[in-house]
Amino acid sequence: MSLQNHRAVIVGGTSGIGLATAKLFLSQGTQVIVASRSQERVDAAVKEIGTAQGYALDFQNESQMQQFFETIGDFDHLVVTAAGDATSHGLFGTLGIDVARAEFDSKFWGQYATVKAALPFIRESGSITLTSGAFAARPVKGASTVVALNSALEGLVRALAMDLAPIRVNAVSPGVVDTPVFSGMDAESRVVMFQKAAQTLLLQHVAKPEEIAEAYVYLAKNTYTTGSVLQVEGGAILSGI
Numbered sequence: 001m002s003l004q005n006h007r008a009v010i011v012g013g014t015s016g017i018g019l020a021t022a023k024l025f026l027s028q029g030t031q032v033i034v035a036s037r038s039q040e041r042v043d044a045a046v047k048e049i050g051t052a053q054g055y056a057l058d059f060q061n062e063s064q065m066q067q068f069f070e071t072i073g074d075f076d077h078l079v080v081t082a083a084g085d086a087t088s089h090g091l092f093g094t095l096g097i098d099v100a101r102a103e104f105d106s107k108f109w110g111q112y113a114t115v116k117a118a119l120p121f122i123r124e125s126g127s128i129t130l131t132s133g134a135f136a137a138r139p140v141k142g143a144s145t146v147v148a149l150n151s152a153l154e155g156l157v158r159a160l161a162m163d164l165a166p167i168r169v170n171a172v173s174p175g176v177v178d179t180p181v182f183s184g185m186d187a188e189s190r191v192v193m194f195q196k197a198a199q200t201l202l203l204q205h206v207a208k209p210e211e212i213a214e215a216y217v218y219l220a221k222n223t224y225t226t227g228s229v230l231q232v233e234g235g236a237i238l239s240g241i
């Protein structure tokens with residue numbers, strides 16, 4: 001399928017994987033709308049991308065999401081890459097349940113609320129692509145919340161593929177990607193962390209956001225894929241280190 005003159009909405013499209021995905025959709029001749037919470041980030045992304053439209057909103061807020069989709073009207077492809085920072089690292093039982101709930105409230109319920117609000121406006125020939133993460137398929141110690149919420153998202157994607165057909169519903173599951181989500185770390189620790197991560201991967205490097213963006217464009221284009229999780233993780237699952 002050509003994406004020329006299609007309309008794509010990318011919630012979380014102002015940074016990292018979402019921003020790279022917005023640029024790649026634009027290169028296909030698609031009209032792109034990006035959204036995230038911070039007006040500053042939205043303005044910066046629109047300036048950087050050039051021809052996209054941008055909106056400030058919180059994907060956890062159902063009424064804001066309804067208003068947003070009513071404003072923009074019918075479109076073809078929904079991509080959701082938004083998520084708050086993961087703060088729940090620690091062996092099970094060492095963190096308060098409120099920390100785990102907050103992370104579900106953002107990444108799981110935010111994606112859920114976005115799809116629910118978007119649904120009346122997505123064309124039947126269109127697609128929905130959500131974002132999980134490689135920990136769902138390859139858990140590591142101390143990441144029970146992230147493992148559980150990405151697994152829940154992948155289950156949701158399979159269920160939505162059943163309920164919403166012929167709209168196609170899939171997920172991209174990234175491995176470690178060099179994005180601003182790690183900007184809270186000092187530069188030196190980030191380099192060390194990426195080097196360590198790279199050594200555990202078959203492909204020996206941490207992903208650039210552009211390497212993940214291709215998966216979202218593929219899932220929007222391919223008319224015969226639904227209910228699937230596309231792993232883009234440099235061989236993390238097979239390497240098993």
Ligand SMILES: NC(=O)c1ccc[n+]([C@@H]2O[C@H](COP(=O)([O-])OP(=O)(O)OC[C@H]3O[C@@H](n4cnc5c(N)ncnc54)[C@H](OP(=O)(O)O)[C@@H]3O)[C@@H](O)[C@H]2O)c1
Binds near residue numbers: 011037106
């Ligand atoms: N980077 C990795 O290594 C990695 C690995 C596995 C999975 N992932 C997943 O990939 C996705 C994208 O991650 P990324 O690394 O590209 O992150 P990022 O660079 O931090 O981008 C996250 C985006 O989400 C937006 N956002 C956050 N909370 C929001 C909210 N409540 N409402 C609306 N927008 C919100 C942010 O903008 P505002 O601040 O303006 O809201 C930003 O545009 C996430 O689901 C993440 O869990 C990433």
